[in-house]
Amino acid sequence: MRPVYIVGIGQTPVGEQWERSLRHIAHDAVIPALRDAGVEQVDALYVGNMLSGELVGQEHVGALVADFVGLRGVEAYKIEAACGSGGAAMRTGVMAVAGGLHDVVVVAGVEKMTDTIGKDTTAGLAMAADQEFEAAEGVSFVALNALLMRRYMYEFDVPHSAFGHFAVNAHHNATGNPNAMFPKAITLDTYRKATMISDPINLMDSSPICDGAAAVVLASEEVARTMHNGRRPIRIAASTVATDSLAVHDRRDPMQLEAAWISSRKAYQQAGVTLDDIDLFELHDAFTIMAALSLEACGYAERGRGVRLAEEGEITIEGRVPVATMGGLKARGHPVGATGVYQIVEATLQLQGLAGRNQVRDANIAMTQNIGGSGATVATHILVGE
């Protein structure tokens, strides 16, 4: 397999982009990424997207975006793995280049979630779950996470307030990210007083509904060497995807994200790194409970102890495991199918020393983890600055 490099990145501000449609948002990330890489043509475009069909009434997004950004003619299609679509698209791009089938590809993640009203978006998001035996019972996606969080609190005797540190950290970091949806610091008191949306999950446990797109250009080592944008070369040291049962009720142990465990262990092996080597971790904090479960599955904490890392300040930019360094899903925003690519873009900025006041010191190795549904698809990437 050939080494794969990130040679260009692009992202749009995350938020309610009333004046831009799905295709425009994709354009706003892909064009900057192509410019950043200094290329005009690529071999393929892989678009991570979850809900274009349900929320925009548009499928066939690969060809649509390719044409709209001036890449008419290239191989292009949409990659879908619920909220893990961006990570899965990234994995697809890596496979294409590493396998030698392509030399330069664009991986984009795009989501337009604000063209519909709340209950329809809620129904759309529930499609990440088992439609026949979870969503059909009237269980929203938030509710599924609430079921996990309630059980976690019960099983490990963790008070709800302890999760607040994840939200506080994410919001704090978002203040240093010009593309974040909520660049506004919050306190534990804000967290405690937030509106309940599906007990015990309140508004501050939950990532927002929003629009956004991010893109990266991937190239083979040979091509990457010909590109000189003056920035640190970023190599993709690991790219893995693992799956679990779609439904929470079918898990062997709902308190363990088995796919995250498999995917992270494969990634450590591929990259030849241990946890101690990783300088920052862009995790999938769609809900605070997911942040805790993800940290545990990846080996940062024992079962039931993930929240302690947050409580003890280990997840801040200065901490042992900086997470959500640009605001995470909670405060940067979670345009579902785009999130996995945002994580890659942000990790790249960190490794290139371009994260501004959110810069993690001496960042050389970054991990990203994008989760589809309540844990059924997990894509893990490890990036290394050379």
Place this chain on the structure above:
Amino acid sequence: MSVARTWRTRRQRYSLVGERCEYCHNAIFPPRDVCPHCAEPAQKEYTMSGRGTVYSYTTVFDPPAGFEAYAPYPVALVKLDEGPMVTAQLTDLDPDDVRIGMPVEMVTRKLSEQGDEGVITYSYKFRERLERQAVAA
């Protein structure tokens, strides 16, 4: 839910008809073509008793489209006595009365309907188990 899907899953929805694996003997619900425990195919039909306990619960305040008429409603992961876990609504109780470990039993209730003119989907929900005093006495 579409007419065909409502119809296709009616035995699961009305009576929790699942399977029991002939190889590893685990009870399976909903039925699958391949056992999730031992990956062997072709399972034997097996109907769950409908009794279980609450593994976790929450309340849906902002329901997905199609469930507006019922909100807010409690939902739960119910661990059936036979082993499988099901995701279902709880009924006949106030959200404040639910607790983890609460014994529950299956009832058949209206789940959703496609407007005033569409078909009605009936499905399993769970309520706090009603104890028979006659038996206790």
Place this chain on the structure above:
Amino acid sequence: MSLENGISLMKPLRPVGIVGYGAYVPRYRLPASEVARVWSGRDAELPIVEKAVAGLDEDTATMSIEAARNALARAGVDPKRIRAVWVGSESHPYAVKPTSTIVAEALDIVPLTQAADWEFACKAGTEAMQAAIAFVGSGMADYALSIGMDTAQGRPGDALEYTAAAGGAAMLLGPAEQSLALIEASLSYVTDTPDFWRRAHAHYPSHGQRFTGEPAYFHHVISAAEMMLEGMGRTAADYRYAVLHQPNSKFPQRAAKQLGFRKEQIETGLLAPIIGNTYAGSSLIGLTAVLDEAQPGDRVLVVSFGSGAGSDAFSLEITGAITTAQRQALTTKEYIERRSEIDYATYARYRGKMLMK
């Protein structure tokens, strides 16, 4: 009124009895005082104390399923041997499409079964029971399930809104030798008397106010009861219990008195004061309350009434099988004691009485 021209009571070719019974009453209660608070504004005498109201996710199909599950639990019969599922109601969830197929499927009685819905206002359930007796009695089937169930509709502010309630019962009929209550004889008494009706597509029923009394309820109930007593060669004193259709608290008490029944004979089955008028379920759930307490050898007279109008009368004798059967499912009383009071606003939401579009 008496049996004329040599016409006798109805008896099947082979003896038939009730082999299983089950009640269902939903959890919610609306006190009549709440209806009075909203609509009357007067401190008038109320027709009942409170009525049972179905939850948002309940209808005649779901309540029938639970009552039928209770009946089968008591009977211990293989569902596949039941050859008819007949649900009597005036609140079937569909105008066209049987409630009975839903019940039959939920109880695994399908596919070799009759299934149909019955309509005869408040006596649709006992009408189904008459048919079930005939079906088993003729030898066409060993078991037939008849159900009377309703989520009764009442126009907001109307006199019926105080009483129109939800609930009912299921009766599994089978061979007499397996029965917990033998059907000694039955009788149906019908005339064309429009005391209460609901036109197709109308949401709420209409009624003839005081006309629903003398020429309708009292005439039919008393005629049917008197003929049954005459045909059996008995008097009221020969029965341990009597259950009469109960649209309110007063009517059945007055009719019972006129027939010579004492308070002790009717109080067990008189549920209207605390659950209201469950329409097609009314007389049958009165019967389940009696069966919950009856002893072997007790005799029970049941007389239903359906507007339009008619009455079905049944004479039952309790057998030794009752004692075990009583304990196999929740009793009527246990359902009634499972009580959660709601206010008129909640009731209006639960019963779809708010304009939503």
